[in-house]
Amino acid sequence: MFERALTQVKFNKDGDLLFSVSKDQVICVWFSQNGERLGTYDGHQGAVWTIDPNPSTSILASGAADNTIRLWEIKTGKLIKTWEFPTAVKRVEFSEDGEYLLATTEQRMGHLGTIVVFPINPDVHGEQATEPSLRITCTDSKATVAAWSYLSKYIIAGHEDGSISQYDAKTGEQLLNVPVHERGTLITDMQMSPDKTYFITSSKDKSAKILDVDNLKVMKQFVTDTPLNSAALTPKKDFVILGGGQEARDVTTTAARQGKFEARFHHKIFEDDIGRVRGHFGPLNTIAVHPAGTAYASAHGGTEYVHIRGVVESTIRVDTLVNTMLIVLCPIGGEDGYVRLHHFDKAYFDFMYEVERTRAQH
């Protein structure tokens, strides 16, 4: 079966652009306000797993199953640099200042999983380094996700075995390794808070957790009834958004009902389940929240649900507070796989627990 599932979506720092990648080798950029497609970045020869625009929205990094990381000029779509590896690249992320790029590479056929760091030349026309400035080899369990801490002090990595490591970003020394998620369950996503002092992880063990960057202490945890693929923090409101669902191949007759394809909202501090956005047609692969906290994008794949192609819902009624505006972005290249962009409405911002309200008044 040819899959075209979306693998990652990301907003740029200003939030006006939304980038998406999928297994069909195409990188797209969209206007987040109206869902219009701005352009594509063509060149990868395999499923694109990951993307990240740099903080000044001049350079876009992407990692793919063709064993390359590529840098693109965002404005023109021009390919700036290609780094090759022996295995696929599953995650890329720019540091806070945009001066470094980290990437995780797959473990496969005699190659251990690694985390590599490249220095980045901010000049799009300038020369880029050929070799990484740091290479961390994961001997115990490969890193599935990785992210920078505040001031690029640490690199935090989530592993296949459910543990989380803290590395010194300068030396690559492993400072901490803590079993966080259920043993042997893959960590699927890791997203930092805006100031990169704490982060949220999601796992196939059906839970998401918030950890302190400095000591990897679990601050909060969110338990659901479905394996999670992605977790995001919402600026402005103390919420988290979790997404997942049974894999399409595991879902049998009852399809969507059983798949639990919902974006779940939990209160970040109280951990309560506060609302869900239904109407997803397949497992949610990735979630990104607008940097200003005004919208979120979720994406899923699913050749299973071809029949709904082209359906555009103008509004979506949700059980609780998240009464969102929804734009279903045009299916990419007429293929399956959707990015859904939900704009929060007033009720979302008004929602507050009584204790929050009283505290806010003080």
Added chain:
Amino acid sequence: MIVVLRLNPTATMTADEFYDDEEEIDFSDLREQYEVKLEEGLDTFVVIDGLPKVPEDNKPKLVKFLIKRLQSVGKTKEDSVYMPMGDDGQSQGFAFVEFETAMQAAQAVKKLNGLQLDKKHTIAVNKLTDIERYGREGRIDEQYTAPEPEPFVEQEHLRSWLCDERTRDQFVLFKSDTVGVYFNNLKEAPEMTVERQFWTESFVRWSPLGTFLTSLHPQGVQLWGGSSWKRIARFPHPAVNLVDFSPNEQYLVTWSNKPIAYQEGMPGMTPEEDGKTYIVWEVRTGKLLRSFSPIENPQEADKPPNMRKKIQWPLFKWTSDDKYCARCTPGSHISVYETPKMVLLDKKSIKLEGVMDFEWSPYSPSEEDSKKSNSEYLLCYWTPELGNQTARVALMSIPSKEIVRTRNLFNVSDCKLHWQSEGAYLCVKVDRHSKRGKSTFTNLEFFRIKEKNIPNEVIEIQETVINFAWEPKGDRFVFITAGELPPAGAAAPVPPKTAVSFYAPEKTKSPPVGPFKLIRTIDKKNSNSIFWSPKGRFCLIATINSQQSNELEFWDFDFDGEKKEAEKDLAANLQLIETVDHYGVTDVEWDPSGRFVVSSSSIWKHTMENGYHMYDFKGKSLREDNIDRFKQFAWRPRPPTMLSKEQQKQIRKNLREYSRQFDETDLALESEASAHIIAARRRLLDEWRAWRAKVEEELTEERAEVGLRPFGAEDEEDTEGTKVIEETVEEVIDEREEEIS
């Protein structure tokens, strides 16, 4: 009731494994107690003590007399009896006897020990090896010392849960590997009293009065109870599959699909248990009372195992006071056993040619009745057509075995016997076929047991009745009919539509109640199950284990509102009060008070949306709990009330006052709970904010060290600097020149 067997994968065990595998269950004391080591050669000998002392001349006579008794259990002869003579020329009151086999010797010990020969002489029969083992020099003190009575240890109250201040009910929940018992709360989450991993190997079960929680293991059955949930008793039946209690929890029946392979040293067992599949135990002492072989059905034996009829469970049926228990050997007889010794009533089974099934009346004579020498129990059985004889149902009185009522039936395919919970009525559901056997239909034969001569009335139904249920303690009933059922085994994806019929007696001024009349029939349904509230009045009609529908309908038989004109003469005012849908529902159970009902969806049947939903008796949803790998939910039963009729009446009279009190408690609890939640949230919020403040301060410091402004400061400036640029885009769509004259 027919149950499906779930075979225990660990059922194949040798004795060694049995011991290796029992880290959790310590049988060492039992093993010690029952350990028997037969020494080669000597185990055919027994020692008989307590015989009369006789002179040499009378010895042959005594030996002859003795042999007669001994041969009732095994083979022996005069040469095999050695009776030593004392110096005074008298026998010494004991003798050694050799049997042909060790088994016979063991039987002699079991059967003849304690046998009274005459008024003065009672013999003791022991194995020679036992005398050796226990009576060896030094093992017995010459001086008799009375055993020290064990100090009294206060036992935990086995019904402590009934003392709950808020009179909450408990339930057991089995999910994944964990079994837990919880107090049910109206609003808040259930309160856990205990949770244990691997508490049972297959399932759990409450005893009928709620005293014990039963767990099943490859080694046997264990009972748990008291406020600490400690083990109360264990019953070592290897590879046990099913368990059933007598109604008063005095006896326990266990069944394993594997016949017991007796081996030396099996705790609690004797060679007699070899090949048996059923065991009846006494709960209080943990003693094995009697074991039984499976009933061989000659018609079934030839069939391959998967084609055979499922086993009938419970096989042993009890009178409601545990006095008698009986089982039916289809086709030939019913065996009635009298407790506590489990001896066959009058030492023989009741021969009833062709008998298919029977049920005890749930009514047992009270103590007052027995004073009036009216202590007869009723059982009902039926026999199919045999040769020239018609099929019939009969009521038999026990222990007199008198037939008190019979009724002949024609063209009978099958019968099901439904007693009303107090034994006031009996409904025999007679599935009949037309003469050519083409179509099937059902007759409901009603017997009014309490009325003179046990009058009978019949309701004929054109379709097959697939389910029938009496209102508990009431005189109303519900049944479900289905159109022609597809032949067994045929690929029939859609079962036929069903119809639900509600019946009530006609109103009368004085007892007895009037004839049963149809209130209403609701057709074109998928419903297949009936769940009456244990207190009557409310009834839940459900569609369970179905692909088509998951509907639960809550019906009220005494609806407090206007009554339909057509039904004004009936002792009911039927009203559908709520319909809910529970996707994938597999089980439904009312709590013992009839206040709550739980529908659950178990992973044993399918893996979709497992968990349970709770409603009040009106069908209002109280809780929906989706639980990963949820297996079983069971309310803890309650023993019958100890209040007298008058006291109950008094309570009913003052119900308003009580309900006011309960409402107040609920309200107070609620505000307390919400106060709790608010306090907890406030704490969480403060903790989080304090942590963030600290982290942000540290971050600001660290940023300052490397010459950066506090986080977010640049952004703010940026936003101040941004200006909204308004662009007006004009697009010329069409341009046309027209002359205006």
